[in-house]
Amino acid sequence: MPQDKHTNRRLLLASRPHGAPTEANFRLESQHVPEPAAGQVLLRTVWLSLDPYMRGRMSDAPSYVPPVAINEVMCGGTVSVVERSEHADFAAGDWVLGYSGWQDFALSNGEELVKLSGPVLKHPSWALGMLGMPGFTAYMGLLDIGNPQAGETVVVAAATGAVGSLVGQIAKLKGCHVVGIAGGAEKCRYAEEVLGFDRCLDHRDDNLAEQLSRHCADGIDVYFESVGGKVFNAVLPLMNTKGRIPVCGLIADYNSTGERSGPDRLPQLQSAILRKRLRVQGFIITQDYGHRFEEFFTQMSKWVAEGRLVFREDIIDGLDNAPEAFIGMLEGKNFGKVVVRVAGDKPS
Amino acid sequence: MPQDKHTNRRLLLASRPHGAPTEANFRLESQHVPEPAAGQVLLRTVWLSLDPYMRGRMSDAPSYVPPVAINEVMCGGTVSVVERSEHADFAAGDWVLGYSGWQDFALSNGEELVKLSGPVLKHPSWALGMLGMPGFTAYMGLLDIGNPQAGETVVVAAATGAVGSLVGQIAKLKGCHVVGIAGGAEKCRYAEEVLGFDRCLDHRDDNLAEQLSRHCADGIDVYFESVGGKVFNAVLPLMNTKGRIPVCGLIADYNSTGERSGPDRLPQLQSAILRKRLRVQGFIITQDYGHRFEEFFTQMSKWVAEGRLVFREDIIDGLDNAPEAFIGMLEGKNFGKVVVRVAGDKPS
Incomplete structure (x- = not known):
């Protein structure tokens, strides 16, 4: 069902998942396109980003941001076109990065919007990927916390995903030995042949630990963690x-429910942190590094312009396919950054 | 059995412990006092430090330093007097901080020795405590990694121990709300009344988690970890x-053997690290901060001179009592920094 200028299709959170989300947790409904009041703009969604963090927002467990309420539109970053503007800073036809969520149209007072301009307009969905939140996450997490030095070994999980693919490529630009971990032979081949990783291992192989040990002959200096689960054990x-x-x-843990059976691996991690003097640090990109976006954007745009980075998108057509694509992404079925093409890529 | 100038009593590692060490893991033997060769000094041990890290050296699990070999003298920091010197930089009667281990006499080529001078000579065992490795550990771990800000809440385990007691006092000097955790009412009272902590909780109480929550009403900003085990859960x-x-x-984990039964707490820690953007960082004081000893020593000596720090020692008399004291320390039986008075405190 294509976008229609009179109807706002909205995907609501119908119920909270217990474990893995299912399509029944979402409900599609339609309403009339809302009217912008004075000081507002009406946005039409062109691209919707699907990201793993959204799984957390579906639950009401304590987190760093409040969950999506039941019967509320699912949250999400979007690239939109301004359809009508009653706001002095925006004009109809402007492209903006915003947070309209899983719907065709949204009103905004402009506060959270970033107007897109320059090279990213050639490829607006990159504002949700390489030049947006996932790229920013890869860049800051790797360079600021990971602090990789030339010649060191960097291991990155979800190696062909939005964040992981950039972590590995930036680590290569910094002169590191890069070993990726991905699911399936095709992704692994892509990481080695297209992304330029030194090696990419399949986490489905029984002997992952043994392979990893072989290909990280000098040990691992930086592990970029986005997965958890059994990869961490290796x-x-x-x-x-x-x-x-x-x-x-x-x-890997987002869909888990309740306590995990043993053995208890906590003492082992604590012991490794102590004996190896590891630094393990969590971060939420916007909250920890929001003030450094400019620095990231400038450097990353330069690398993009120089053709030094590859960024693969897994494009889903149609808003109504978002739930299925999201569920698949949590299972690792995507290949590249998942973006939903809600409407045609060109301004209407 | 007192020290005798012709005999070198040595406590050897007789066997590796499985779980908690027992006296059978140690063997006392005597030999003649060795003769210093050219370039060497003969040291007579006055004070021997007993520290938890020694438990690690008794095992042959991979660690950041090699284990003590079977039938080798147990390792340990010592304060000694130079008995004879064939080394240009040392004279008989000099007091030195060194690593003679659990024995009366040792030869040294001077490389690892630090000559004691100034105020610490009034209380030479402090070179093994407040002004030595434990003090250095407390100072750097708290200030460099913990980075406590005035008004923040700092929680410290083993609150009356060598390191913990100083962590809490330094945090108080920095204007923090300090909650200690210790074993038993007497230690807790001491932490509050003598060390000046805002509160000290008994980890033997069933409702530790509930008490901790009550006394850390604004949450915990810095947890100085030296214990592991169930305190971490709270x-x-x-x-x-x-x-x-x-x-x-x-x-708490040093004596444990093999895998722990579930539940597996690792995902919970990972999740907390991510959601709360925690920084968890291990350190080994000499290896990570050796270059900053001077800074520590200057500041700490100043605080000591101003009477702003209390430091309690748990003094054990006689080298032959070292194994029992060491075993007790791992069970939390000590009250303060454990030092063995191997010989009289005054130069002979």
Whole structure:
């Protein structure tokens, strides 16, 4: 069902998932397109970003931001076109990065909007990827917390995903030995042949720990954690003294429910942190590094312009396919950054 | 059995402990006092430090330093008097901080020795405590990794121990709200009444978590970890966003063997690190901060001279009592920094 200029399709959170989300947790409804009041703009969504953090917002467990309420529109970053403006700073036809969520149209008072201009307009969805939140996460987590030095070994999970693919490529630009971990032979081949990683291992292989040990012959200096789960078990024994572990996500655990059965791996981690003097640090990109966006954007745009970075998008057509795509992403079915093409890429 | 100038009593590692060490893991033997060769000094031990890290050296698990070999003298920091010198930089009667280990006499080529001078000579055992490795650990771990700000809440385990007692007092000097955790009512009273902590809780109480929550009404900004075990379970849920956890030891786990039964607490820690953007960082004082000893020593000596720090020693008389004291220390039986008075405190 294509976008229609009189109807606002909205995907609401219908119920909270217990474990993995299902399509029943979402409900599609339509309403009339709202009218902008004075000081507001009406935005039409062109691109919607799907990101793992959204799983957290579906639950009402304590988190760093409040959850999405039941019967509220699912949250999400969007690239939109201004349809009508009653706001002095915006004109119809402007492209903006915003947070309209999973819907066709939204009103905004302009506060959270960033007007897109320059090279990103050639490829507006990159504002949700390489030049947006995932790129910013990769850049700051790797460089500020990971602090990789030339010749060091960097391991990155979810190696072909939005964040992981950039972590590995930036680490290569810094002269590191880069080993990725991904799900399936095709992704691994892509990481090595297209992204230029030194090696990419399949986490589905039984002997992941043994392979990782072989391909990280000098140990691991930086592990960029976005996955959690069993990959961490393989990584921890290989961490070098003074190793760094930036933690930006734990996608493997997002769907888990309640207590995990043993063995208890906590003492093992504590012991490794002590003996190897590791630094393990979580971060939330906008909250910890919001003030450094400019620095990231300038450097990253330069690398993009020089053709030094590859960024693969997994494009889903149509808002109504967002729930299925989101559920698949949490299972690792995506290949690249998941973006939903809600409407045509060109201004209408 | 007192020290005798012709005999060198040595406590050897007889066997590796499985779990908690027993006296059978040590063996006392005597030999003639060795003769210093050219370039060497003969040291007579006056004070021997007993520290939790020694438990790690008794095992042959991989660690940041090699283990003590079977039938080798147990390692340990010592304050000694130079008995004879064939070394240009040392004279008989000099007091030195060194690493003679658990024995009456030792030869040294002078490389690792620090000559004691100034105020510490009034209380030479402090070179093994407040002005030595434990003080240095407390100072750097708290100030460099913990980075406490006035008004923040600092929680410290093993609150009356060598490191913990100083962590809490330094945090008070920095204007923090300090809550200690110790074993038993007597230690808790001491932490509050003598060390000046705002509160000290007994980890043996069933409702530790509930008490901790009550006395850390604004959450915990810095947890100085030296214990591990169940205290950590009570602390983690109370950690504030951007909290810091310096890890200098895990005494509760040193005697444990093999895998721990579930539940698996690792995902919970990972999740807290991510959601609260915690920084958890291990350190080994000499290796990470050796270059900043001067800074520590100057500041700490100033505080000591101003009478702003209290330091309690748990003095054990006689080298032959070292094994029992060491075993007791791992069980929390000590009250203050454990030092063994191997010989009289005055130069002979």
